[in-house]
Amino acid sequence: MATKKEIQKKKNIAKKMINQMESGGYEAWLHDQHSAYIDNNLEEYLDMNEPTETKEPSFSSANDN
Secondary structure (H helix, E strand, O other), X not given: OOOHHHHHHHHHHHHHHHHHHOOOHHHHHHHHHHXXXXXXXXXXXXXXXXXXXXXXXXXXXXXXX
């Protein structure tokens, strides 16, 4: 398992690399990643959290002719 110091060092390296690659820097890149994730998964999330629709039973009798 990585120590906190190693994790922070890797995070700093990633931030530096992204700052060099992206004009908006790490924060802009992170925002773009979050936006893309939400765009790709929002519909599925909403579908999972919709209350299930229960169909009311249809009562038909033989005398409805």
